[in-house]
Structures are given as structure tokens and as C-alpha cells.
Amino acid sequence: MSDYLKDVRHYDAAADEATVAKIVKHLGIALRNRDSSLVSCTDPDELKRVRTNWVEKKLGLTDTAKSDAAIESVCAAMSADSSKSRVTFYYLTAKALGALGKL
Numbered sequence: 001m002s003d004y005l006k007d008v009r010h011y012d013a014a015a016d017e018a019t020v021a022k023i024v025k026h027l028g029i030a031l032r033n034r035d036s037s038l039v040s041c042t043d044p045d046e047l048k049r050v051r052t053n054w055v056e057k058k059l060g061l062t063d064t065a066k067s068d069a070a071i072e073s074v075c076a077a078m079s080a081d082s083s084k085s086r087v088t089f090y091y092l093t094a095k096a097l098g099a100l101g102k103l
Helices: 002-011 017-032 044-058 064-077 086-096
Strands: none
Touching (some): 002 017, 002 086, 064 086
16 A cells, blocks of 8 residues: 555655545455556557546546546656556546545
8 A cells, every 4th residue: 555655645745545545445456467557548448448437437527528638637747657557547537637535
């Protein structure tokens, strides 16, 4: 858990530990596999899955254009990371959408 929190705080120093823990719990078994624990911004299918499974299903937001813009902004913010942690990516996406309170 502390590694996830440390990575999130690299991008948001004020990240709430309880919120990060909720994301880790939501992702569960997906975090055990290196491939599924990372997000690829160069894979359009992956970004669509983030929008569908995280933004729409978990956060309950249906504005596709706004969701895609938030996902793109997170890709840009994390562009220096060759390995983009799914936990951090999901946290930053929720934050960009103003939806951290929905977790």
C-alpha cells in the first residue's frame, strides 16, 4: 500500500491515504500482474477500458468527451513515467474529473 501511496503523492502531495486504499481495493487481483497493474497511454483500447470500467462504471460519469479529456490530461501529466501505475492513473483521473468524493 505504501508504494502506491508514494507514487500517487509524486503527482499529488496531498493525496488521501484512505482514497488510495479504496482504489487499491477496487483493483484487487489486477494489481498482482505487472501488465494489468499498468496503464498504456499508447493503446486506444486500454484507454477506452479505463473510461468504461473506471470512469463510467465506478465513478458513474457518462460525459465521454469530458472523460476522454481527463484521461488525456493524465497521460500528459504522467508522460515521463514509462510504467504508469494503474492506481496512480485512476486516482489522477478521478481527481481531474472532480470525482474523488465518489470513491
